[in-house]
Each structure stands twice: as structure tokens, then as C-alpha cells.
Amino acid sequence: AQSVAQPEDQVNVAEGNPLTVKCTYSVSGNPYLFWYVQYPNRGLQFLLKYITGDNLVKGSYGFEAEFNKSQTSFHLKKPSALVSDSALYFCAVRDLGNDYKLSFGAGTTVTVRA
Amino acid sequence: EPEVTQTPSHQVTQMGQEVILRCVPISNHLYFYWYRQILGQKVEFLVSFYNNEISEKSEIFDDQFSVERPDGSNFTLKIRSTKLEDSAMYFCASTAGANVLTFGAGSRLTVL
DSSP: OOEEEOOOSEEEEETTSOEEEOOEEEOSSSOOEEEEEEOTTOOEEEEEEESSSOSEEEOGGGOEEEEETTTTEEEEEESSOOGGGOEEEEEEEEOSSSSOOEEEOOOEEEEEEO | OOOOEEEOSEEEEOTTOOEEEEEEOOTTOOEEEEEEEOTTSOEEEEEEEETTEEEEEOTTOOTTEEEEOTTSSOEEEEESSOOGGGOEEEEEEEESSSSOOEEOOOEEEEEO
């Protein structure tokens, strides 16, 4: 089965510093990988995806992610974090099958302090 | 920008009662999903729906759960006899098949 793992429950950074949220994957075949963000009491918002092509994917709100096949990783990054980036971040992988279903990691809570 | 709409935003019910959560997916989308999230935890897949039938369901989606697309626009999740452990945030999602799922804001279910 396709799966992703987020090894960190929490990430704390100071505003203006680089932010990295880690994700590793385990898949059969080519991975379809995604990042979603959840702000307090809100739904899941799509940030970016990797399907094929360039290993560096750019997404919404200044976020980017790097696909690394040798390390089976898809880490989310932002060069300069904002307090407003404080949220719960989920890595996800598309499952095998024809219905585009996603399986999510456990989530990482990001806190950016002023 | 098109969005997935869910109602109610919050429902409180007594254990054993039936609950129906409603979703209006984006109009040209073909695949529909329900996920749940127990208070700040992992987002868990419940069921996917395509071409007016369930395409896949998880082990969570037992006989107490059902889904329906009664009128071509709404997509509902019914829980026949709620249990305390059904308390969670339930998210509806849809996609046209372009890989990205668009999620609604969620319906918080509290079972007392």
C-alpha cells in the first residue's frame, strides 16, 4: 500500500527563518505526492503536488517541495517563515487504483514565533 | 474560485441517533470522498464514490455508514446509529480527476 510518514509532530521556527517540514514516502511505482495545510478550525487547503518532471515543485504562499527519489522524501520548505504560516501540515500520497484517493500522513504542527 | 460546501458546520447529537452530513461538491467534479479527522489527528479515508456507486471504502466505513448522491448535486454521509467514537470532523472532497482533491471546510460532529 502507498503511505507517507511525517517524522516530526511539531516544528518550531522564528519568523524570517527557513521552514522545513519533512515527509518520506513508501510506494509501488511512481509516487504522486501532495502537501495540504489546515488552519485552525478550517478545511484542508492544497499547497502543491509532485506528479512528474522537475524535482523542485513550487506551490501556494511561497512554499516549495523537493522530491528526492534516492531518499524517498518530499520535504516542504519555505525560505522565510511568517507567523501566519502557523498551521497543521499534511503530506499525502495518491493510492493505487482509479479513484484518485489520497492517504495522509499524521500531520506536523508548525509554529512560527514572532 | 469554486469550492466544496458542507453543512452543518457543527452538529451535536445523542448517542444512537441518526445523523446526515451534507456536501455540495464542485459542479463539474466526478469523484467524491468522505474523510474524517478525530480532534487534530490524522485525516482518515472513509469512502470514495464515482459514477453513482462506492468505488472504495475503508474498514471504518461499516454498516452504520452510507453515502448517497440523491439529486446530482448533493453528496451525503449518513451515520445510522451514532457512537461516542464517531465524534470527529468530517470532510467532504471532490475532484474532476486531475489528482488534486478539493476539500470542504468540514462538519464537526459531537456525539454525547
